[in-house]
Amino acid sequence: MAKSVSTEFYNKMTLSSVLPLAALLAAFFFTQPVSATNIKLASWNMEWLGSGNKPQRGELDYQKLREYALKLDADIVALQEVSSISSLRLVFGQDYRFELSERNHDQKTGFAIRNGIEYRRMPDYAELDWRGNQMLRYGTDISIASNKSGALRILNVHLKSGCFSNSHSNKSCKTLKPQVAQLANWMLLRDRNKEAFIVIGDFNRRLKEKNDYVMSALKAALPSLHSVGHNNASGCLVKKGEGVKAYRSFIDHILVNEAILPNVDEESFIHHAFAKNDVIERELTDHCPIRVTLKNQ
Template identity: 35%
Template sequence: MKKSLIALAAVAVLLGCQQQEQVSSPSVVASDTTNLKLVSWNIEHLADEVGKGCKPRSQADYQALASYAATLNADIVALQEVQSEKALKRVFPESQWQYVVSSRADNEAYECRGHDGLFSTPQRTAFVVKKGINFIAQDDFKTLALDNPGLRYGTSISLNNGQLELLNVHMKSGCFVSDYRKDTKKACTTYQQQGPILEKWVNQRVENKQAFVVLGDFNHRLVDRNNRFWQELSKEDGERILLSSMQNLKSCHPKYKAPIDHIITGPISTQWIVDGSQKVDAFGKQGELDYKDMLSDHCPISLTLSIK
């Protein structure tokens, strides 16, 4: 971040104007640093309560998540599949973190596959921001949900008095083809509607010379050579305008190696990437993962920006 960050009092006033009840006002002064480590993590059905939801976890499981999360040394984490702020506090302690959770309403629960008698908990996008980093929570990016209660909102925050905007997305699952416009199954027809909405969001910020990062679970193999959506999203007049953190990396999943989680940087923020900082963190382990090693069905991915 810039050497001189937003004054604490000014941010408190601005935050007070926001309607995001989940945001806690910063309580300590930001450290004097230009580096910002961003992490994206689909944490898999993070529920409020022990033993609930489609990834029922014990108290020991929550503790394992919390212990591991501390090793990420992140400044900001964009999470997907989070029930609420209460669920976040089980993994990211309130003494160290601030929270922004999507306002998406609870959708109808379904019985969890493989867990008879257990029902799904709401899936929301969320940010956790290290205390001492000042930010403003933007309105949810609701249009990405297509007025469909089964789809997720985008969640957005801005930093450094609007110098940098972060958008956390969890796109429709089930469309894993190279050309999403040629597939007529429901998942792909939904993706065909979401795609242009996200592309418009990106193009507006490119035109306005706004620094931004889009990160999250895209549920799409964007770095495949022939992926149509990535070609549409990342190029303008034939010129590459976006970069994916996963361009030269693979997923950590024992079975699915083509990444569907991405941290995407625009023309300005790409210039801020610290060389070699793009990473897939396999829960602190080296080599091929076993299913038993996975605390969630996605591994966190990260990169560090040095903001000028």
């Protein structure tokens, strides 16, 4: 059973009102289940794609990103740090439709959705920008048809950077805490409406570390919340100066509620790493994509 956010640093946050209209819309658009199929769902931070900021990418860089997108072979990709749909077409081609948040900034969240997958674009979850000044990234929200629950909500997030673990205590942590409370609000609204949901993206937080207080706060609000996959990110190499560096644990995550968990193929979780020479020679991204399969969607 869902609980209120009860951790000490969130006790001043209040839950938003439940909107029955959201449930009515989901029922209206997805009254008939689609034929059972598997959907490969991924997350990929594209590192300022198409923004004109560093890294500066040329034709060969986009060609290599395109090769990795083909290898990823995902049906839905939650994207972070994207400036334009035109830049996404250089990576994913014409086989996908694209959605980007309405935030007026070069770092947008969004989705690449393979042609043929029915979905409905929901309003951005702008509450993650809790100051209301567009300095924090919005969540992008879509709903897809699901045999399990009628509709599956997928929220793509990119939370504040700089507060990666319990060992950090800084301004970034003070900014992150209200974002996490707002995220808990979104989850609780879905749960109260009996909606299956997935929250995916760049949390900028090592949620799988023991006793992580952000994950503890989310699970205090929704005890059935589950984090998909393992925590060994060591295979991911990214550029550092003239060389490369490897991550030790994930800050990109896939969180699911109880309603969709039986459809998540845990064994399918994959961390798509880049070849070392490609990292050195090309301008790829500073995150490696992660992917999981949803069964019988």
